[in-house]
Amino acid sequence: AIDGRGKVAVVTGASSGIGRQTALALARAGFDVAVGARRKERLADLVDEIARETGKAAYAAALDVTSVPSIDAFVQGVIGHFGVVHVLVNNAGKALGRDPVETADEADWQEMLDTNVMGLMRMTKRFLPHIVASGDGHIVNLGSIAGHESYAGGSVYCATKFAVRAITEALRHELLGKPVRVTSIDPGMVETEFSLVRFHGDASEAAKVYQGVRPLTADDIADCIVFAVTRPAHVNIDEMIVTSIDQAGARVFHRRG
Numbered sequence: 001a002i003d004g005r006g007k008v009a010v011v012t013g014a015s016s017g018i019g020r021q022t023a024l025a026l027a028r029a030g031f032d033v034a035v036g037a038r039r040k041e042r043l044a045d046l047v048d049e050i051a052r053e054t055g056k057a058a059y060a061a062a063l064d065v066t067s068v069p070s071i072d073a074f075v076q077g078v079i080g081h082f083g084v085v086h087v088l089v090n091n092a093g094k095a096l097g098r099d100p101v102e103t104a105d106e107a108d109w110q111e112m113l114d115t116n117v118m119g120l121m122r123m124t125k126r127f128l129p130h131i132v133a134s135g136d137g138h139i140v141n142l143g144s145i146a147g148h149e150s151y152a153g154g155s156v157y158c159a160t161k162f163a164v165r166a167i168t169e170a171l172r173h174e175l176l177g178k179p180v181r182v183t184s185i186d187p188g189m190v191e192t193e194f195s196l197v198r199f200h201g202d203a204s205e206a207a208k209v210y211q212g213v214r215p216l217t218a219d220d221i222a223d224c225i226v227f228a229v230t231r232p233a234h235v236n237i238d239e240m241i242v243t244s245i246d247q248a249g250a251r252v253f254h255r256r257g
């Protein structure tokens with residue numbers, strides 16, 4: 001494996017969950033990291049942890065991927081700081097609600113589309129010239145098993161993750177012949193704030209998602225991302241679908257007791 005020394009990696013949605021653990025894991029693998037999230041105060045603790053463990057000074061800035069001015073300021077800040085970007089991990093994303101089409105909240109639909117699709121597109125578009133110019137670039141999109149199979153109550157969330165899969169594939173075609181790899185990491189159930197966010201803060205609904213199963217952890221997915229970005233430059237990991245041993249596909253779980 002090639003380590004991240006001399007390379008800069010950007011991680012969005014880094015205040016918690018998969019984004020946070022990925023930033024930490026990339027720093028451990030030798031990357032310089034730039035992290036963004038809406039909850040900027042939560043990034044301070046991550047920056048401290050990265051410094052403590054790796055001696056590296058991470059760059060942290062506020063980022064709301066649904067806001068064009070916020071994206072522009074973030075991109076400018078990162079480029080101003082490091083001058084180059086090799087790896088972009090498009091992690092910022094969310095599910096909101098698990099209601100059928102008939103009763104689901106349209107504002108939730110809009111926010112998922114804005115974050116998971118438009119946010120990812122805008123970040124990619126702006127960083128892409130820098131990633132190409134790095135000479136050894138990599139875009140990692142966080143898809144989902146929900147980008148392969150839909151389920152009741154998941155119409156728009158699944159649509160956003162099907163969209164991420166389409167975007168990843170299109171990018172791989174567009175970037176063929178350029179020094180940029182494109183990977184999609186597609187997890188099943190991972191225990192993070194994901195379900196608390198999905199159920200608008202309802203902790204008992206969120207807990208039911210993980211009841212009686214051994215869910216993946218954010219670290220399990222961070223491992224996969226680090227694996228993908230530390231292969232030799234000619235090796236493109238196209239897609240990794242990763243589930244808990246207690247999950248078979250998007251809808252089938254093995255629950256104990």
Ligand code: 8X3
Nearest residue numbers: 144145146187188189
């Ligand atoms: C998260 C997986 O199954 O909750 O993307 O849709 S699932």
